[in-house]
Amino acid sequence: MERAMMHRLLRDMLLSRVFEERAAEEYGKGNIVGFLHLYPGEEAVAAGVINAAGPSDYIVSTYREHAHALVRGVPAREVMAELFGRATGMSGGMGGSMHMFDRDRRFMGGYGIVGETYPIAIGIGYAVALRSLPDTVICFFGDGAVNQGTFHESLNMAALWHLPVLFVCENNHYAIGTDIHRHSAVAEVYRRAAAYNIPAEKVDGMDVLKVHQATRHALDRIRRNGGPQFLEFETYRYRGHSMADPGTYRPAVEVKAYQAIDPVSIGAREIEYRYPSNAELAEVGPDNIARLTEHMIAAGHTEEAEIAQVKAEVQAVVEEAVQFSLASPQPTMEDVSRHLHCNRRNEILI
Amino acid sequence: MTQELLYWQALNRALDLEMAADESVFTLGEDVGLYGGSYRVTEGLYAKFGEMRVRDTPISENSFTGLGVGAALVGMRPVVEIMTINFALLAADSIINGAAKIPFMSGGQFPMPLVIRVPGGVARQLAAQHAQRLESIFMNVPGLRVAVPSTPQDAFWQLRQAIRSDEPIVLLEHEVLYFTKGPVDTLAEPPPMHRAIVRRPGIHLTIIGYSRTALQAQEAAAELAKEGIEAEVIDLRSLSPIDWDTCAASVNKTHRALIVEEDCRHAGAGAEIAATLAETCFFSLDAPVQRVAGMDIPTPYNGALEAASIPRVSDIVAAARALMGPKEKAAA
Numbered sequence: 001m002e003r004a005m006m007h008r009l010l011r012d013m014l015l016s017r018v019f020e021e022r023a024a025e026e027y028g029k030g031n032i033v034g035f036l037h038l039y040p041g042e043e044a045v046a047a048g049v050i051n052a053a054g055p056s057d058y059i060v061s062t063y064r065e066h067a068h069a070l071v072r073g074v075p076a077r078e079v080m081a082e083l084f085g086r087a088t089g090m091s092g093g094m095g096g097s098m099h100m101f102d103r104d105r106r107f108m109g110g111y112g113i114v115g116e117t118y119p120i121a122i123g124i125g126y127a128v129a130l131r132s133l134p135d136t137v138i139c140f141f142g143d144g145a146v147n148q149g150t151f152h153e154s155l156n157m158a159a160l161w162h163l164p165v166l167f168v169c170e171n172n173h174y175a176i177g178t179d180i181h182r183h184s185a186v187a188e189v190y191r192r193a194a195a196y197n198i199p200a201e202k203v204d205g206m207d208v209l210k211v212h213q214a215t216r217h218a219l220d221r222i223r224r225n226g227g228p229q230f231l232e233f234e235t236y237r238y239r240g241h242s243m244a245d246p247g248t249y250r251p252a253v254e255v256k257a258y259q260a261i262d263p264v265s266i267g268a269r270e271i272e273y274r275y276p277s278n279a280e281l282a283e284v285g286p287d288n289i290a291r292l293t294e295h296m297i298a299a300g301h302t303e304e305a306e307i308a309q310v311k312a313e314v315q316a317v318v319e320e321a322v323q324f325s326l327a328s329p330q331p332t333m334e335d336v337s338r339h340l341h342c343n344r345r346n347e348i349l350i
Numbered sequence: 351m352t353q354e355l356l357y358w359q360a361l362n363r364a365l366d367l368e369m370a371a372d373e374s375v376f377t378l379g380e381d382v383g384l385y386g387g388s389y390r391v392t393e394g395l396y397a398k399f400g401e402m403r404v405r406d407t408p409i410s411e412n413s414f415t416g417l418g419v420g421a422a423l424v425g426m427r428p429v430v431e432i433m434t435i436n437f438a439l440l441a442a443d444s445i446i447n448g449a450a451k452i453p454f455m456s457g458g459q460f461p462m463p464l465v466i467r468v469p470g471g472v473a474r475q476l477a478a479q480h481a482q483r484l485e486s487i488f489m490n491v492p493g494l495r496v497a498v499p500s501t502p503q504d505a506f507w508q509l510r511q512a513i514r515s516d517e518p519i520v521l522l523e524h525e526v527l528y529f530t531k532g533p534v535d536t537l538a539e540p541p542p543m544h545r546a547i548v549r550r551p552g553i554h555l556t557i558i559g560y561s562r563t564a565l566q567a568q569e570a571a572a573e574l575a576k577e578g579i580e581a582e583v584i585d586l587r588s589l590s591p592i593d594w595d596t597c598a599a600s601v602n603k604t605h606r607a608l609i610v611e612e613d614c615r616h617a618g619a620g621a622e623i624a625a626t627l628a629e630t631c632f633f634s635l636d637a638p639v640q641r642v643a644g645m646d647i648p649t650p651y652n653g654a655l656e657a658a659s660i661p662r663v664s665d666i667v668a669a670a671r672a673l674m675g676p677k678e679k680a681a682a
Contacts, residue, residue, distance in 0.1 A: 058424075060420075089457070090457070091455060091456050091457040091459070092457025092458065093457070094454055094455050094456070094457045094458075095455040095456060095457065099455040099456065101452075101455075101456035101457070101459050101460065102459075103456070103459040103460060108420075108423060109452065109456065110455075110456075112447075113443055113447050116416070116443065116444075116447065116448065118413065118416070119412065119413040119414075119415070119416020119417050119419065119420060119444055119448075120416055120419060120420040120423070120448070121420060122413070122416075122417050122420065123416060123417035123418060123419055123420020123421040123422070123423070123428075124420045124421065124423060124424050125420075126417055126420070126421050126426075127420070127421040127424045127425070127426045128424075129402070130376065130402050130403070130421075130426070149410075149412065149413075150412055150413050150416065153408070153410035153412065153413030153414075154410075154413045154416075154417075156408060156410070157407070157408065157410065157413060157414070157417065160408070161405075336454075338458060339453070339454050339456075339457055339458035340453075340454045340492065340493060342453050342454075342458030342459075343453055343461050343462060343463075343515075343516035343517045344516075344517065345516060347515060347516075347517075347543075348542045349495075349542055349543060349544040349545075349588075349591055350542055350544050350545045350546075350588075350591060350593045350595070
């Protein structure tokens with residue numbers, strides 16, 4: 001892998017982590033309200049997958065999508081402003097945490113209903129196939145979404161009509177509070193794709209290099225042969241399902257075990273609102289960010305000082321995003337009407 | 351150019367013309383392709399446009415409707431046929447949470463040129479799970495438009511207009527109307543898609559119907575005329591938005607309003623119409639707004655009971671007489 005890509009993966013993961021921790025902090029202050037589903041622990045998936053996509057590929061995401069948007073290149077200030085419900089947010093303050101869209105970057109949302117991403121993704125894929133374009137569609141979903149009917153309906157159609165869709169399961173082992181062994185008869189999600197003859201692979205979702213490589217290969221196969229592909233990434237979220245969920249149903253030993261292989265190796269609960277120090281990072285063992293940094297340092301691609309520099313840079317970006325959001329205007333009822341009727345054009349209805 | 355066409359033929363003609371004119375138009379649904387459509391609306395199109403543009407789908411209503419939503423997001427103009435409105439309940443997520451919400455909740459970033467064609471209404475002894483109306487469900491969703499053509503001409507016009515619109519539109523086609531015949535002028539300029547039309551002018555009361563009940567209202571008006579009651583009949587043509595100006599102008603003239611709906615009475619389309627007319631026309635009304643509606647029961651299979659569960663022409667005539675009050679009753 002190119003050195004530039006490694007740097008990019010590292011920065012994206014750090015930005016995602018710092019952004020989400022700051023979002024939690026702003027939630028505590030009341031600047032962000034409603035449901036807020038955070039991503040810490042899963043950064044390697046967003047960074048690895050989306051960086052393997054090209055600018056003309058489409059991303060269809062879930063309600064845990066802030067990091068997906070950030071990695072896709074949406075400025076942090078637009079993502080944060082959407083969380084703040086401001087007019088400058090990426091959805092104009094109409095969507096919030098769960099409904100982030102960026103048409104120019106082909107970031108196709110942000111869906112709050114579990115299992116809703118599949119039909120949207122195959123629909124975009126159908127349009128691509130109908131127009132004989134080389135684009136692909138990346139469809140994110142969690143392990144909790146694989147028991148919705150749309151999973152089976154849409155995988156069936158994607159395979160039947162050879163649609164260019166990459167199905168990406170972010171398996172964090174929990175459907176909100178229910179462990180995968182208690183919600184799925186077949187806990188190895190990727191095996192289910194076999195029912196529809198879709199090539200599928202299970203990949204370590206805590207290792208960003210593996211995630212990136214597997215995605216690149218899967219997208220290549222789609223472009224070369226047509227038809228869907230399926231990747232399952234095993235990952236873990238360190239927080240509860242949302243800010244309303246303390247996550248107490250999960251054994252402490254399990255959370256700890258995953259923190260030991262964490263992307264950013266966040267420390268203990270008492271430090272969760274701030275970025276862990278190098279010493280704290282080292283104490284919990286190699287995580288998914290540490291894994292990458294160790295690899296990069298060993299290979300001579302970077303050094304501690306440079307990593308510290310990147311961390312400082314993303315912290316500044318996030319700080320700026322918060323200040324921008326605080327200073328941004330609130331949307332108005334006129335904006336509501338404008339957005340609701342955005343497709344009316346010159347049509348006269350009555 | 352005016353021809354006599356069946357309602358399904360008018361829809362077929364409209365779809366054919368739009369598909370020929372614009373390559374981004376495609377249709378999908380159960381048995382729309384090789385089979386030609388349950389009510390023949392897509393007949394001949396599979397051979398003409400091929401399987402990518404006339405797509406037979408598996409029985410997966412939510413996902414193939416959602417497929418239409420996804421395709422519309424990137425500028426296609428899908429026409430989704432859901433075999434009956436009863437099955438649209440399985441696609442409610444794609445229609446209500448998807449099509450109706452995405453343009454808005456994305457902050458106005460995405461088009462949604464999606465048409466959802468749904469046969470519905472009480473046909474002939476199809477029983478409770480295949481004889482629902484459900485229009486009030488879609489009327490209650492901001493961001494959706496709902497058109498209800500009663501004639502082949504309107505079916506032709508409104509389907510074409512729906513396909514050309516960038517907003518999501520549910521086209522409710524009544525199953526009993528598919529084999530009704532009427533003149534269709536394929537070249538005439540259509541009225542705006544959601545404008546109501548006065549089908550019969552009158553002075554004594556206003557009868558408001560839509561889809562099949564607009565036709566029944568006209569039959570009832572013909573009966574009433576024999577008794578000297580001149581009813582003005584409005585065909586709404588649309589349930590969302592509703593052309594209130596046309597309704598109010600008529601009611602302010604006749605001072606009496608009777609609404610005829612096949613949907614269940616409780617919280618049905620008629621309730622919305624009656625409430626709004628009471629708000630806007632209260633001081634010109636000589637009597638309370640009345641409704642003739644479907645009964646609040648699941649549709650029975652038994653033929654006689656089924657017929658009695660929805661408005662009949664005789665029910666409309668009787669309700670109109672009652673609304674006219676004792677004087678007209680005595681005269682009759």
